[in-house]
Amino acid sequence: MHSKAAAEFAILQQLSDPKFIRAFLTELDEKIRLTSENQEHWLARANLCRRGGFLKEAREAFLNYQRMAGGSAVRRMSQNNVTPVEVPTANGAKIAPIIMIDGFLDAKDQKGLLDYAVANKEAFRDANINSKQPQYDPDKRKTLVFHKFEFMRDHFINHISENIAQMTGDLGLEQFQVDIQEIKITNHVEGGFFRVHTDNRSEFAAAGRAITWLYYFSNVPSNFTGGDLLVFDSDIEKDEYQLQSFTKIAAKPNRLVAFPSWYYHAVVPVRQTSKKFADGRFAIAGHVRKVACKPGR
Numbered sequence: 001m002h003s004k005a006a007a008e009f010a011i012l013q014q015l016s017d018p019k020f021i022r023a024f025l026t027e028l029d030e031k032i033r034l035t036s037e038n039q040e041h042w043l044a045r046a047n048l049c050r051r052g053g054f055l056k057e058a059r060e061a062f063l064n065y066q067r068m069a070g071g072s073a074v075r076r077m078s079q080n081n082v083t084p085v086e087v088p089t090a091n092g093a094k095i096a097p098i099i100m101i102d103g104f105l106d107a108k109d110q111k112g113l114l115d116y117a118v119a120n121k122e123a124f125r126d127a128n129i130n131s132k133q134p135q136y137d138p139d140k141r142k143t144l145v146f147h148k149f150e151f152m153r154d155h156f157i158n159h160i161s162e163n164i165a166q167m168t169g170d171l172g173l174e175q176f177q178v179d180i181q182e183i184k185i186t187n188h189v190e191g192g193f194f195r196v197h198t199d200n201r202s203e204f205a206a207a208g209r210a211i212t213w214l215y216y217f218s219n220v221p222s223n224f225t226g227g228d229l230l231v232f233d234s235d236i237e238k239d240e241y242q243l244q245s246f247t248k249i250a251a252k253p254n255r256l257v258a259f260p261s262w263y264y265h266a267v268v269p270v271r272q273t274s275k276k277f278a279d280g281r282f283a284i285a286g287h288v289r290k291v292a293c294k295p296g297r
């Protein structure tokens, strides 16, 4: 990995270190206790918790924040929302709306999928940066990818199609007409990572990727550390993100995560002692593409 990438990931690791976050939370909770009706304190708590990956606590804090903002002022979070929609943070950015479902597949399908991916090891290739930059660049990304997989492909695509209205709503997006669904299996083994990037830079009105989703799978318990997904608070219009403000989501097996494709995100480096392909951080990675909105809208 390039030293610049390593330095950036070192900063991100410090910012999300659970020990430091806990220390900050202790201090903040003292303030919240003294002034428990202060909405901004609850938002600060939610922001600290999500940066440290304490997602249940972050949700609780967001619910308190929303309760204090009063009924109609904010959109309610559905039970799948880790973060709410339309919450501003620093410098004009917004918190990335994220939904998450744990326990997505039953045990038989989970095992079937892992066995299938491991049996097809030879079909995995080094991933390119993205479809607009079709070159392999180990400074930006180190990911193994298998595009033409078959096992449970339709199951995932159908699930997304059947639940797209709910997902779109939970993510605070306008309903759109689905174009195609991109889908692939990825694996991040020892040293694997993906630097901060966005999956789509064009406006919502244009055609292209609208929702990015990931289904994580691996041995249970996982034989790797790291590999967290970070989703950054972003200013979509200015195409900027806040390096110090993000939600950290562990790539826990059997977890489905989705967010709007415009938000910046990264995969922190994976560490494996076994160095085995089969012990990697696997994911089904999907992008729901939308058709362009009708002119005049």
Ligand SMILES: O=C(O)CCC(=O)C(=O)O
Pocket (backbone or CB within 6 Å): 186, 194, 199, 212, 214, 228, 229, 265, 266, 267, 283, 285
């Ligand atoms: O594997 C992940 O958690 C994210 C992958 C990603 O950013 C992508 O496929 O565009």
Ligand SMILES: [Fe+2]
Pocket (backbone or CB within 6 Å): 197, 198, 199, 212, 265
């Ligand atoms: Fe991405």
